[in-house]
Amino acid sequence: MRIAKRAAVLSPSLTLALTAKAKAMKADGKDVLSFGAGEPDFDTPDFIKEVAIEDIRKGVTKYTPVRGTPDLLKAIVEILAKDYGLVYTPQEIIVSLGGKHSLFNLMYAIVDDGDEVIIPSPYWLTYPEQVKACGGKPVVVDCPPEAGFKITPEQLRSAITDRTVAFVLNSPGNPTGAVYTAEELDALGAVLEKYPHVAIISDDLYQKLVYPPATFASLPVVVPSLKARTFVVNGLSKAYSMTGWRLGWMAGPKEVISVVNNLQGQSTSNPVSFTQRAAATALRSDHAFLDPWLEQFAKRRQLIVEGLNALPGVKLDPAPEGAFYAFPDVSATYGKSYNGRKIEGSMSFAEVLLEEGNVSVVPGIAFGEDRCVRLSYATSEDVITNGLKRIADFLAKLG
Numbered sequence: 001m002r003i004a005k006r007a008a009v010l011s012p013s014l015t016l017a018l019t020a021k022a023k024a025m026k027a028d029g030k031d032v033l034s035f036g037a038g039e040p041d042f043d044t045p046d047f048i049k050e051v052a053i054e055d056i057r058k059g060v061t062k063y064t065p066v067r068g069t070p071d072l073l074k075a076i077v078e079i080l081a082k083d084y085g086l087v088y089t090p091q092e093i094i095v096s097l098g099g100k101h102s103l104f105n106l107m108y109a110i111v112d113d114g115d116e117v118i119i120p121s122p123y124w125l126t127y128p129e130q131v132k133a134c135g136g137k138p139v140v141v142d143c144p145p146e147a148g149f150k151i152t153p154e155q156l157r158s159a160i161t162d163r164t165v166a167f168v169l170n171s172p173g174n175p176t177g178a179v180y181t182a183e184e185l186d187a188l189g190a191v192l193e194k195y196p197h198v199a200i201i202s203d204d205l206y207q208k209l210v211y212p213p214a215t216f217a218s219l220p221v222v223v224p225s226l227k228a229r230t231f232v233v234n235g236l237s238k239a240y241s242m243t244g245w246r247l248g249w250m251a252g253p254k255e256v257i258s259v260v261n262n263l264q265g266q267s268t269s270n271p272v273s274f275t276q277r278a279a280a281t282a283l284r285s286d287h288a289f290l291d292p293w294l295e296q297f298a299k300r301r302q303l304i305v306e307g308l309n310a311l312p313g314v315k316l317d318p319a320p321e322g323a324f325y326a327f328p329d330v331s332a333t334y335g336k337s338y339n340g341r342k343i344e345g346s347m348s349f350a351e352v353l354l355e356e357g358n359v360s361v362v363p364g365i366a367f368g369e370d371r372c373v374r375l376s377y378a379t380s381e382d383v384i385t386n387g388l389k390r391i392a393d394f395l396a397k398l399g
Ligand SMILES: Cc1ncc(COP(=O)(O)O)c(C=O)c1O
Pocket: 038, 097, 098, 099, 100, 101, 124, 170, 173, 174, 203, 205, 234, 235, 236, 237, 243, 247, 248
């Protein structure tokens, strides 16, 4: 069967493939410790679940407006005002089936064949694939650990061409946990102000998961002149532990949002009916449930940062300041072998560590940085402590 060119260019998700392997090993009775999770290990708060359950019972099970119910749009307007101090109207917002869906719809709406989208690397692996799926060209800019995993104003300036349609900024970042400061955003904003044809995609999914002294900053807040061409993407997955609910949104210029509304209306239609009042309730809550989660994440972060840096051949610099990932450099182990199996890069590091050491991590090559691997600390302190011990044993046996 012939496959369309625009679909054939898509790569399978490396992270999903290895997660599947780890799951299969667990199903076979192997005691695998996993650092692979891309989602918080907490349950969705009960007060949010109750609203959805009530709505299912009440029969809120039919189509809603494509862009989301007026009340949910209002709740999003409110949270953007509260968290960012930015003023939006409901026409500038659309709710989709997760932030990933919002991003895809956005790429579809603004990327034409051959258009370029600037993506700092390491990147969340979905960005380049979505750009390619829409016929565009991902322009990947290398931001190594030595540069704090952040793009510099000079790098941004030299990546912009006449074909650039958008620049993707993800802070706190997946997989690095890097958080841009307001000063850094100000300097990037000064470059962007000179290129009005470039839209800004601010992927803020980890906005609420930042560890002091770091603080969250956002481009359209730091450089207000950019708001008119910035798309702020967010959702409930990470901060509310609602990955399976599939609810995300974006806020941006209404002429594009209206095109996305047409696209969504002809593809997936509305977000799930009975998640929407629950989502509005979550957004309007006092967010008290977040405090103990952040406390736990902060503890686990410290455990994993100290533990990784104590391992020979492993370097975690800079340490993550947000999200729930650590992205250490393990390249000092490349060229060594375990039981005759040679470690040639992050892919074989992750494979051999999983199969021989029963620990699952994600290869950095999936995120554009082959020197590193990603460990998620959205898991218990026990798993972190024991997993680090296993990694230490594994490293000790490399020859
Ligand atoms: C950086 C980043 N953006 C967006 C998403 C999308 O999340 P969701 O589609 O669950 O809202 C993720 C999920 O892993 C992510 O890591």
